[in-house]
Amino acid sequence: MDQLAVSLEERRSSLVAAGGALAGMADVLHQASGDELAELLTIVDDVAAQSAAARVAITAEALNRGEVAAAGTNAHTWVRDHAPSLRQGGAGQVATVAMAVTGGGAGWQPDRPAPEPDSPLGLVAAGVADGSVSPALATAVLREVERLAPHLRDEALPTVVRALIDLGVQWGPTVMRRLRPRLLAEYGLPGELDDLQERLAGSARLSMPLVESGDLTEYQLLMTPEQATALEAAIGPLSAPAPDDETGQRDLRPAGQRRVEALTEVCRRSSALDAEGKGADGAAAASSAVHVTIALNDLVSVTGCGEVLSSSATATVLSPQVLRRISCEADLIPHVLGTAGEELDLGRVVRLFTRAQRRLLRRRDRGCTFPGCTAPAAWTKAHHIVHWADGGASDVDNAGLLCQRHHTYVHTRRLIATVSPRPDHLGRYVAWDLEPGSYDRHLEKLRAERAVHDPPPLTPERLRLLLDGLWVDDPAEQAWAESELGWMTSDDPWPDDEEPTGSPPATGARLLDRSA
Structure with a gap:
C-alpha cells in the first residue's frame, strides 16, 4: 500500500489499534516461541x-503552524503537556530537534525552506524522519557538529556528520564523542588537533x-x-590479572582494584628513586616520606591506629598492620608516642634496608619470592x-623480595x-609457609626461645649479686670499688651537681672500664 495514500483518519485508527x-x-507472551519473541x-x-x-x-508541524505560540508556551512545555510519557525524560530532545528542523530556535518563519539535504541539519533531519536516528542521538550530533564545525574544512563537514x-x-552518543580527535586529525584545519x-x-x-577517616x-x-x-x-602491565600457575590461585581482584594498586605501585617506585637520590637521611625532608603518629604499644601489639601528619592526607587513619607493611617498603618517619602521649621518637627516618642490601637481594632472589609469581626484581x-x-633485623638473612600484591597478601x-x-632444588633462597597464621606461630616460638636464652633484667638486686661476686685480690681496692659502685644499687643516687671523687686504683679502673 502506498503510504502517502493512507489518510490521516486511517492512520489514527491504526495507531489506536497498535x-x-x-x-x-x-499477557500472551507465554504463547510465543524463542524465535517469535525475538521477532516481536x-x-x-x-x-x-x-x-x-x-x-x-508532529511537534515541528505545531511549530510551523504557530500552535505552540498560540498556546502561550514553548516547545518543551508543549511536548510535555501532550506526551505525558516524555515527562520522565526526552521531551527536551524532541523539542530541540523539532525547533532545529523548523528553524524555531533562531527567528523561524512558517514558510522557511527545508534544510539542504547535504547540510548537517538536513542529514540529521533525514535520519530522524525515517526513524533511524533517535531524538537523543540527533541532539548529540547537532551539539557535536556545532563544536567541531569551526575547526573543520568546509568540504569535509558532510562526511564528518555522516560519520x-x-x-x-551503532554505539550511542557517548562513543560518538570519542571520535573527535581523529576527525580533527583527518578533516580539521591545519594545526587544529595540536591547538585542541x-x-x-x-x-x-x-x-x-x-x-574520610577509616574510609576510602x-x-x-x-x-x-x-x-x-x-x-x-x-x-x-601492572594492572593485568595475575593468576598463580604454581599454586592454582586465581586473581580475584576486580579491575578497579588492580588499577588503583598499579597506580600506587608506580608512585612507590618513583618515591623510592627520589629517596635513593637524596641519600639515607634526605628522605626526611622529601615529599615522599610518610609521617605517622602511633603509640609504641599499638605498633608492637598490632592494636589501635596511626594517623598521617604533614601532608594533604593529614588525619588519614592507618591500621598498625598497614604501618607494619609500609615499614618494609617506604621512608617511615615515626612520631612514636609513649603511654602518656609524649613523643619518644620524632622525625627519625627508618631506612630499613640499605641500597647495597637491596642490590644483593635483587641478585639473590631475582624477583618476587612468592611461589608462582613472575614479577621481576624491579x-x-x-x-x-x-x-x-x-x-626483625634489617639483614638480608631476614629479607625476601615481594611484589606489591604478594606483599599485601x-x-x-x-x-x-x-x-x-x-638455594633449594628450584633455585629459591626464600621458602614460604603458605598456611595462614604461620607468622604468628613462628613469632610465638621465637619469643619463647628468647625468654629462655635472654639474661634476666638488670635489677638493683641482681646488680648487688654481681658486685658481691666480683673478686679483687687487694682489700683496699675491693673497698674502693664497693664505695664507688654503691650508687648503682642505691635507692638515692647522688644529685646531678655531685660527681664521684677520687682516682681508682689500677684494678678498680679495670673494674669500671668494661671494654678493657
Whole structure:
C-alpha cells in the first residue's frame, strides 16, 4: 500500500489499534516461541522508532503552524503537556530537534525552506524522519557538529556528520564523542588537533583528596590525552590479572582494584628513586616520606591506629598492620608516642634496608619470592621476614623480595618464610609457609626461645649479686670499688651537681672500664 495514500483518519485508527495490541502484550507472551519473541521485539522496536520520528514531526508541524505560540508556551512545555510519557525524560530532545528542523530556535518563519539535504541539519533531519536516528542521538550530533564545525574544512563537514551519525546509530552518543580527535586529525584545519590538546592542558586537574577517616579517599582526575597515555603505559602491565600457575590461585581482584594498586605501585617506585637520590637521611625532608603518629604499644601489639601528619592526607587513619607493611617498603618517619602521649621518637627516618642490601637481594632472589609469581626484581620491595616492629633485623638473612600484591597478601595472611644460605632444588633462597597464621606461630616460638636464652633484667638486686661476686685480690681496692659502685644499687643516687671523687686504683679502673 502506498503510504502517502493512507489518510490521516486511517492512520489514527491504526495507531489506536497498535496501542491496544501493545497494552495486552505481556499477557500472551507465554504463547510465543524463542524465535517469535525475538521477532516481536524487533517489530515493537521499529514501532517505537517510528513513534519517536512521529513525535518530532508532529511537534515541528505545531511549530510551523504557530500552535505552540498560540498556546502561550514553548516547545518543551508543549511536548510535555501532550506526551505525558516524555515527562520522565526526552521531551527536551524532541523539542530541540523539532525547533532545529523548523528553524524555531533562531527567528523561524512558517514558510522557511527545508534544510539542504547535504547540510548537517538536513542529514540529521533525514535520519530522524525515517526513524533511524533517535531524538537523543540527533541532539548529540547537532551539539557535536556545532563544536567541531569551526575547526573543520568546509568540504569535509558532510562526511564528518555522516560519520558521527553512523557511529552513534551503532554505539550511542557517548562513543560518538570519542571520535573527535581523529576527525580533527583527518578533516580539521591545519594545526587544529595540536591547538585542541594544548587547550586541554588547562582543563586537566587532579583534585585534592577528600579524606574520610577509616574510609576510602576520593580523588577526581581529568587528564589530557598525552597524560592519559603516559598513565596507561605505566599502570597497564601492572594492572593485568595475575593468576598463580604454581599454586592454582586465581586473581580475584576486580579491575578497579588492580588499577588503583598499579597506580600506587608506580608512585612507590618513583618515591623510592627520589629517596635513593637524596641519600639515607634526605628522605626526611622529601615529599615522599610518610609521617605517622602511633603509640609504641599499638605498633608492637598490632592494636589501635596511626594517623598521617604533614601532608594533604593529614588525619588519614592507618591500621598498625598497614604501618607494619609500609615499614618494609617506604621512608617511615615515626612520631612514636609513649603511654602518656609524649613523643619518644620524632622525625627519625627508618631506612630499613640499605641500597647495597637491596642490590644483593635483587641478585639473590631475582624477583618476587612468592611461589608462582613472575614479577621481576624491579617490581618488588624488600620485606622483613620477621617484621621490623617485632624486632626483625634489617639483614638480608631476614629479607625476601615481594611484589606489591604478594606483599599485601603475606601481611594479610600473616605468613612466614625461611631464608637459606643456599638455594633449594628450584633455585629459591626464600621458602614460604603458605598456611595462614604461620607468622604468628613462628613469632610465638621465637619469643619463647628468647625468654629462655635472654639474661634476666638488670635489677638493683641482681646488680648487688654481681658486685658481691666480683673478686679483687687487694682489700683496699675491693673497698674502693664497693664505695664507688654503691650508687648503682642505691635507692638515692647522688644529685646531678655531685660527681664521684677520687682516682681508682689500677684494678678498680679495670673494674669500671668494661671494654678493657
